Amino acid sequence: MRSGTTVTVVLEPRAEGSWPQPRSSNPMLALVTSSATDGKGGTRVTVHAARIGSASVTWGPESAPLFTLRLSVAAYPVQ
Numbered sequence: 001m002r003s004g005t006t007v008t009v010v011l012e013p014r015a016e017g018s019w020p021q022p023r024s025s026n027p028m029l030a031l032v033t034s035s036a037t038d039g040k041g042g043t044r045v046t047v048h049a050a051r052i053g054s055a056s057v058t059w060g061p062e063s064a065p066l067f068t069l070r071l072s073v074a075a076y077p078v079q
Contacts, residue, residue: 003073005049006033011059011067013041020059020066022047030055030071049073 001007011019018037022045024030034046047057052075060066 001049001071001073003049003052003075005073007047007049007069007071009045009047009057009069011043011045014066017041019043022057022059023062024055024057026053026055029053029073030057032057047071 018041022032022035024032024047029049029051031048031050032045033048035043036045037043045057047069049071050073052073054070054072056071057069058065058067
């Protein structure tokens with residue numbers, strides 16, 4: 001993706017309870033700008049790709065995340 005792109009992730013409700021708060025491996029590159037959980041337990045998270053590089057956004061413990069979003073941000077159009 002290109003620098004400046006915003007990505008929205010929608011996570012379905014979990015039987016085990018609500019989703020943990022997301023963590024960015026590099027907030028200077030991938031900034032979590034919003035996170036909201038609806039009444040049914042679904043979660044909507046918005047991530048802004050601010051700089052060139054690679055980062056991950058994870059939900060859950062670092063040793064065993066429940067979900068991982070990996071971002072690769074480029075300075076040029078990706079084909």
